[in-house]
Amino acid sequence: MELSEEEKQARALRAVRPRHDDPEIPEGVTARDLDKGARNELKTLSKENAEGVAQHLAMAARLIESDPELAHRHAISAARRAGRIGIVRETLAITAYATGDYALAIRELRTYRRISGSNEQLALMVDSERGVGRPDRALEVGRSVQRSELSSATQVAVAIAMSGARLDLGQTEAALDELDIPQLNPDVAYSYSADLFSAYADVLEDLGRVDEAESWRERATRADAALGGDDGDLVEVYEEDIVFDSVDDVISDAAQRAPEEQRAPEEENGSEPVRPSDS
Structure with a gap:
């Protein structure tokens, strides 16, 4: 039976990447724990794959402050399943930055900008x-x-x-x-x-x-x-x-650590000002 494009891509990624054990997804974590905008980016994936990627992205967002290393592992797992999704690459970049892997962060930010067209x-x-x-x-x-x-x-x-x-x-x-x-x-x-x-x-x-x-x-x-x-x-x-920085996505291979150059920020809306108290 002929493989889908998504399955071919997943096999190709597994062939060139070192072993990576997916971190556990706690019971009760679902795709709905991920920001709606991020979930929309996953609609090009199969339903089953989208659910798994969303769970890892949701965990990355949940753990980015308390346990960036584990958040990064979740991001890598998401990236292995959905390497061409902008939010996944962005999340991988953010978690790489949080763990001090700045070369990987630069590379993934550059990829994210190319995919999304955003400089935010x-x-x-x-x-x-x-x-x-x-x-x-x-x-x-x-x-x-x-x-x-x-x-x-x-x-x-x-x-x-x-x-x-x-x-x-x-x-x-x-x-x-x-x-x-x-x-x-x-x-x-x-x-x-x-x-x-x-x-x-x-x-x-x-x-x-x-x-x-x-x-x-x-x-x-x-x-x-x-x-x-x-x-x-x-x-x-x-x-x-x-x-907020979009930390609801994860992607790509953290194994490759080529210091690439550039990437950009993400979109934001205007805000109403607050006048600080003088007392």
């Missing part, structure tokens, strides 16, 4: 280049896409990553300049504001501008609290669209 993971790519010790290359990658083509949250993430690359090169003033972007507005807070304010404070401190650094650090604390931090004694929070 550009910041992760810049940071991965830093991870393999190439800050100059990181800056080139960050400049390779027009910032105006990116969502606001991704623009902020790229600015922070670019600032880090400048610090790697000992260019502290330039690191501060990288963070001087329109989103550096002390009067309103979005989902990305606390991280941006904190990064700005850190560079100011490196420059010896301690009082300014402390002022921005306080703004970061207020922004974080206003957006769901610890204390409730702050300010009314308006509707906000928090953007």
Whole structure:
């Protein structure tokens, strides 16, 4: 009986990859535990394969913070079954980054961008280049896409990553300049504001501008609290669209570790601002 294209691909992948034992899927985990958008990307797979891939992706998303190594194993299992699905490659890249395998992260991010056409993971790519010790290359990658083509949250993430690359090169003033972007507005807070304010404070401190650094650090604390931090004694929070990195997919072979270059960020929507409390 002639094999389907999907089965041929799976056999070919198994032939070139070293042995990999699939991590266990806990009882009760189903495809419905995966984000709906991610599930939609799996519709080209057979029903049975889509269910298995979705379960591994859901586990990768669940474990990425607490156990990145196990999350990565789930991502590899998903990749072995659905190597041509964008969300799977993206998840593999994210879990590779979380485990410190920056070369694999770069390769998978590059593949994900080619499949999806999205640049919304550009910041992760810049940071991965830093991870393999190439800050100059990181800056080139960050400049390779027009910032105006990116969502606001991704623009902020790229600015922070670019600032880090400048610090790697000992260019502290330039690191501060990288963070001087329109989103550096002390009067309103979005989902990305606390991280941006904190990064700005850190560079100011490196420059010896301690009082300014402390002022921005306080703004970061207020922004974080206003957006769901610890204390409730702050300010009314308006509707906000928090953007999360898509960690609901996994793919490809983690065995190959060719340091490839580039990949990009993912899509995000605009968000309503929150005005941090002044008290």
